[in-house]
Amino acid sequence: MAGRQSFPAFSPERFAPTPERPLRAKARLLEHLADIQPHRHDWAQLVFSVTGAVRVNTEASTYIVPPSRAVWIPPGIVHAVTAIEQCDLRTLYLGPELLDGDAWQMGRVLEVSALLRELVLALPSTPDPAPPETAADTERRRGIERLALIELQRARPLALGVALPRDVRLRRLCEAMLREPGRHAGLEDWAAEAGASARTLSRLFREQLGTSFAQWRSQLLLAHALTLAARGRPMSHIAAELGYASASAFTAMVTRTVGMPPSRFFAEA
Structure with missing residues (x-):
């Protein structure tokens, strides 16, 4: 695609969690359709955007999330990030010992509370060697880290992931649908x-x-619709962009899929 940019993983090892700094924050601006190439690391990651929707790909799933949502990526999982629109990307790296339990071993979408968002923004986002901290700075950072971890443990999981196949032919088709979900309506x-x-x-x-x-x-359409709704797009525009002839046809699909009309689904999700 013309104008598409692809970037390396921005040396994630420079932000590796340590016993002294078990939570590490990173900030990065990405232009529309910019890609961060597939990579992996030995620590967990929470990725979300302050502004702009992002798509996070793993081998098994893809997650399309607006700013109020984040993607949890367990340690060792290969993943890549695409900016669906220009975004202010934030990453929180976590030491593997911080969160136990089977649920944290699976990738998923999590709700980002206003408090969790502000806590991540408040964490230092510079790699080592960082400017020396004062005793007061260290105490403040550790307090933010403890509260951020509590908020993350309270974060509500959301079923917004889309599974991806291993078969090459079907994978190619699914990737095309992810890029342009409204291009065709039928399988034929x-x-x-x-x-x-x-x-x-x-x-x-x-x-x-x-x-x-x-x-x-x-x-897939629900995930895309959620990002459009987060931008304040009216229902008629969302329906048209996703290939529906009318807002009522789109409303019927959402209601049939999630058991509630779009207005309620977007408000709750």
């Missing part, structure tokens, strides 16, 4: 573009992802 049109039969792709969705094409696409 996507199949023609992918050079495979709709029957084959339908079977692959079931085998690889345990769901139908329609169910997978609905989850």
Whole structure:
């Protein structure tokens, strides 16, 4: 894609958590459609954007989140980040001993409270060697770290991830749908573009992802719709951008998928 930028992982080892600084914050500005290349590290990561929506990819899933949400990435998981729009990206690195339990071993979307957001913004975001801290600075930072950890443990998980397949043909199709979810509505049109039969792709969705094409696409559209709603887009604009002929057709899809109308879903999610 013309104008697309790709960046290395910005030396994450320079921000590696230590016993003295078990939580490390990092700030980075990304332009629209800029990519941070796939990478991994031995500590956990919380990634969110102060402004602008981001997409976080792992081998098994993709997560599309607006500023009020964050993606939790367990240690050792290969991941990449794409700016869906210009964004002020924030990352919180955590030592592996800070959060125990099976839930923290899986990638997921978490709600970012106003307090957690401000705490992350308040943490120093410079790599080592950082300017020497005064005793008062150290005490303040440790207090922020303790409270940030408490808020993170209280963060509500949200079912906004979209599973990705291993099959090369289906993966290519899913990636195309992620880039332009409203280009086609039916599997037949996507199949023609992918050079495979709709029957084959339908079977692959079931085998690889345990769901139908329609169910997978609905989850993808909900994730995109949430980012658009977070920008204050009216329902008619969201429906049109996602390929629906009318706001009522989009409303029917959301209600059928999550059991509530879009206005309530966006307010609660």
